[in-house]
Amino acid sequence: MKNLYALERARREAAERVRALGLPAVEDDIRDVEGEVDADLALPVFRAAREQGRKPFELAVELADSLRQGPGGELLDLSRTTAERGYLNFRLDPVAFNRAVVADYRRNPEAWGRSDEGDGRTVVIDYSSPNVAKPFSVGHLRSTVIGQALHNILDWCGWRPVGDNHLGDWGTQFGKLLCAFARWGEEEELAADPTGYLFRLYVRFHEEAKQDSALEREARDWFRRLEIGDEVARERWQRFVALSRREFDRIYELLGVGIDYTLGESFYEDRLGPLVERALAAGVARREAPPEAAGGEFEAGKEVVLIPLAEQGIETPLILQKSDGASLYATRELATAEYRLERWKPARLVYVVGNEQELYFRQFGAALKLLGHDVPVTHVNFGLIRLPEGRLSTRAGRVILLEDVIREAVGRARTVVADREMTEADKDELARLVGIGAIKYADLSQSRGKEVVFDWDRMLALDGDSAPYLQYACVRCSSILRKAGNRPRTDFDPALLAQPEEAALVRRLARFPDAVRAAGRSFEPHRIAGHCYRTARDFSAWYAAVPVLGAESGELRAARLLLVELTRATIGTGLRLLGIGVPERM
RNA sequence: GCGCCAGUAGCUCAGAUGGACAGAGCAUCGGAUUUCUAAUCCGAUGGUCGGGGGUUCGAGUCCCUCCUGGCGCGCCA
Structure with a gap:
């Protein structure tokens, strides 16, 4: 037996009532209404009217009349049902609805917003996947941050997510690196600044290769040697990988990201x-x-060895093996997919990879199917981050290092925090939570697909629609609850929450489970970010208008304290799903 | 040439499955603090949703076409 949330039950109730009157309404036809329309839920009856050869306006009026005169509802106040311009408008019963929302939350506060959509099925998520021997740039940030958020969200939607960091530790670029190291490599420099030095070698290779065409051939040969197990190639490659991984681990630590598996x-x-x-x-x-x-x-x-895909509607075949016998990215991806299918038996494979690989993933999906694997493949694409002067390019040395961004973000937050009354250590920790939160939120609060032009001020915004705004709302909640002794009373009636600002807040909070599900279905974390932002806005308005600790009666105070707790649970959970931490004080 | 993505307020962006008069943040201007943290709140200004056709009772959303930008199109990843 599934536990439905209050809003779902209200929608179901509305649909059932309409069906009882002979109209084929489904729960999904019932829409949430927000803003100036005088309703909570609504059903457009245009289509039904057309099918019955009726005028929408008249049909809606007739339905509203019947509903008003019929039996009362549970969560709906059917006596207030109205018709307007072809819409059937429902009103929630504020007393019953408030009680239902509070009961939903109390049933299991730790699992607020959870659903069982995934039904325990496994989904493998490929994300972050940086390339060894290259610096971790803001470009990798998107995959890392979006992937981690999806991992959390899908878990909250009842899936069993398996995160796999598919490290780029193989391929022609290692031939280039080995070639460059053989020609110009200095052990001391490598020891001093491993990834920086490897990166400089890589850039130098590309510069010199423009003049000297022998280099490309030499590099391919080095990769071939690596693939056939040449000892020198192997030993150096292993060191490069180990040094890079240490670097990545440090960055994941900074970001607070933990990926289940790292299999290169x-x-x-x-x-x-x-x-x-x-x-x-x-x-x-x-x-x-x-x-x-x-x-x-x-x-x-x-x-070469290739898989023709013309019959699948893709003109470009997928090449599995180069004419010199070496493997390609696609070969390794297919092998990886097979391994994942064998090991985790997932119901879906998800890849958090940039827009530019759209064609490749269509090829990949088609090839996987031809090889007999019927699992759905989802390419969770995202837009490139570019600079005002052009796209990022490791080869051209045009990069923004993630570490610099983190340092800048934390630094800006630290300036704001400077005059707070807390210990220096607490200020540092707070600046870290706020700074990193701002970076992640900037990424997760807009829809994935769009290209992003890198802008310090936008990425590191500390006011308006930003992580600190949401964190601040949570902190205010915590502060009130702390002052109330953190001991919630339960002997009150949620129906007391009747001020306009709190009715709006309750309705907003009730939508949280929908927002989580929508994010999970569409693999779009920004739906949660947007909902959390609107919640924080409604909360802030309410906070400014209505006293909590100084409420007129003890019972009202208790009811409002619960609203505060529920707000904190909602925004806090939302932020946690996005991978953003919340401080105790700001 | 073909394909994918995008074009919404001065700037940055929301607007899932077509639904009620297009919403935020920033910026600008004007207000609010002896009361739970002003990283806050309240108000104002600001848009022929790239242009043009079409489908529909209804289009920012779907179809066609054109314009602009980004990306991709057999041995890179």
Whole structure:
């Protein structure tokens, strides 16, 4: 038996009542109403009217009349049902609704907003996935922050999420790095500043390769040596990976991100050959000489292994093996997917990867299906972060280091906090929560798909629609509850919450479970961010208008204290789902 | 050339499945603090939703077309 939240029950009730009058209304047809319309829930009857050959206006009036005269409702005050311009407008019964919302929360305060949509099914989420030997830039931030939020959200929606950090620790770029290191590498410099130095080598490689075409060939050969297990290549590669991972771990620590598994591309190395053979044997893949145009750097006449996808409506085939026998990103991805399917038996695979890989993921999904795996693949895409002067490019050395952003954000927050009455250590901790929260919120509060032009002031906003605004609302709640002794009374009637500002706040809070579900279904964390922001706004308005601790009666005070607690639970949970922490004081 | 994404207030963005007069933040202007934290609240100014057609009782949302920007299109990841 599912526990439905108050708003769902109200919608169901409205739909049932309408169905009882002979109209095929579904729960989803009932809309939440907000703003100046004089209603809480509404049903447009235009379609039904058309099917019955009636005028919408008349039908709505007739329905409203019947409902008004019919039996009373549970959560709806049917006596106040009205019709207006083709809409059937419902009113909640404020007494019953307030009680229901409070009861929903009290049933299990720790699980407020949870649902069982996922039904315990497993979903593997591939996110963060930075490349070894490259600095962690703000570009990787999006995948990391969105992925972690989705992990939390899907968990709250009843899924069993498995996060997998698919480290870019294999591929041609390592050939380049090994080549560069063999030519110009200095052990002392590597020891002094591992990732910085590797990055400089990588940039230098690309600069010199413009002049010297031999370098590209040399790099490919180094990667080939790595793949066949050459000892020098192996040893150096292992060191590069270890040094980078240490660096990444430090950044995840700073961000407060913890990913369930970190299995790099190299982990799947021994599955690549068999995968290609199997694809060939099954007739899914075939050998083919690449078109002349793409030749040049490769030996003419040699064949690649590819999966043709024209029948799937994709003109570009997916190449599994280069003409020199080396593997590709796609080969490793397919092997990775098979491993994940075997190990975790997921009902869905999710990839938090940038927009630019849209075509690739269509190819990947089609190829996976051809290989006999029927699991749905979701590409959770997001827009590139770019600078006003152009896109970020590791090769061109045009990067913004995440660490610099963090330092700047925490620094700005620290300035605001400077004159607070608290210990220096508490100020540091607070600045960290606020600064990092601001960075994450800037990313998670807007829809994923859009390109982002990097702007310090916008990313690090500390007022308005920002993380600190939400954190502040929570802190005010905590402060009130602390002063009330943190011991909530339960002997009051939630129906006492009848001021306009608190009625609005209760309705807002009641929508939280919907917001979480919507975020989970669409893989869009910003739906939760938006809801939390609106909640904080409603709370702040209420806070300014209505006294809590100084309420006229003990019972009213208790009721309002519960509203404060519920607000904190809502915004606090929302922020936690987004991976943003909340301080005790600000 | 083909494909994907985007174009909403001066700036940055919300507007899921088409629904009631298009909403926020910032900026600008004007107010609020002997009372639970002013990182706050209240109010005002500000939009032919890129242009043009179409479908519909109803379009920011769907279809067509054009314009602008970004990205992608067999041996990078």
